[in-house]
Amino acid sequence: MAQRILIIGAGGHAQVVADILSQAAANGGEYHPIGYLDDDPRRHGQQVLGLPVLGPVTALADIPHDGIVIAIGDNRTRARLFIELTARGEQLVSAIHPSAIIAAGVTIGPGTMICAGAIINPGSVIGANVILNTGCTVDHHNQIGDHAHLAPGVHTGGEVVIGAGALIGIGAIVMPRRRVGAWSVAGAGALVQRDVADETVVAGVPARPL
Numbered sequence: 001m002a003q004r005i006l007i008i009g010a011g012g013h014a015q016v017v018a019d020i021l022s023q024a025a026a027n028g029g030e031y032h033p034i035g036y037l038d039d040d041p042r043r044h045g046q047q048v049l050g051l052p053v054l055g056p057v058t059a060l061a062d063i064p065h066d067g068i069v070i071a072i073g074d075n076r077t078r079a080r081l082f083i084e085l086t087a088r089g090e091q092l093v094s095a096i097h098p099s100a101i102i103a104a105g106v107t108i109g110p111g112t113m114i115c116a117g118a119i120i121n122p123g124s125v126i127g128a129n130v131i132l133n134t135g136c137t138v139d140h141h142n143q144i145g146d147h148a149h150l151a152p153g154v155h156t157g158g159e160v161v162i163g164a165g166a167l168i169g170i171g172a173i174v175m176p177r178r179r180v181g182a183w184s185v186a187g188a189g190a191l192v193q194r195d196v197a198d199e200t201v202v203a204g205v206p207a208r209p210l
């Protein structure tokens with residue numbers, strides 16, 4: 001049965017989520033996007049990719065719906081909203097593009113977004129509220145922490161651990177069995193050859209702390 005999904009945010013990232021949900025629905029998926037909620041009043045009343053911006057996030061209580069996706073790219077903001085809205089009883093659903101390739105047995109937490117062309121190999125565990133962005137590959141037996149973001153074109157080797165809230169920038173590579181700590185950032189194009197501590201920014205080839 002079709003479930004009515006509200007998208008939290010109406011910016012560029014939210015439009016990607018809307019497109020994923022629409023494509024999935026067109027392929028028989030149960031989640032149907034019905035509109036966006038965004039705290040920027042200039043967006044209220046606009047149509048974005050054919051869906052209305054219905055009001056601020058506080059309007060959630062007034063609009064009938066079955067689930068939400070938090071479509072905000074910034075990891076800390078997305079994590080804060082995830083905690084607040086889950087505590088209010090909201091059902092977080094996953095937005096998974098029909099072109100994503102996900103191995104049998106992979107587990108995916110609530111609210112996670114998996115973009116076009118992403119690949120997840122066997123044994124991997126994807127947390128809640130994660131973004132696996134366009135064309136990234138998560139190889140076997142990875143652990144991707146809650147609220148993390150693997151940007152477009154990221155590749156991870158086998159048995160990689162990405163900590164909660166970490167951002168792996170566009171096109172970065174994380175070598176097999178390496179760990180990127182919680183709330184750390186690997187810059188765009190980085191080659192993560194050594195473990196990265198928590199709350200550390202690294203960049204370059206090989207990646208070093210900035």
Ligand SMILES: CC(=O)SCCNC(=O)CCNC(=O)[C@H](O)C(C)(C)COP(=O)(O)OP(=O)(O)OC[C@H]1O[C@@H](n2cnc3c(N)ncnc32)[C@H](O)[C@@H]1OP(=O)(O)O
Nearest residue numbers: 151152168169170185186187188189190201202203204210
């Ligand atoms: C669909 C989407 O758009 S998803 C978007 C996902 N987001 C990303 O991929 C962005 C990832 N972020 C980055 O790569 C950032 O540049 C960061 C986090 C590594 C650094 O950001 P900041 O702290 O603002 O650093 P800043 O831009 O001031 O640069 C500091 C120095 O690091 C260098 N630097 C910045 N980024 C990188 C990088 N990715 N690789 C190598 N060097 C870098 C700069 O050239 C500069 O060097 P200098 O001091 O010799 O001039």
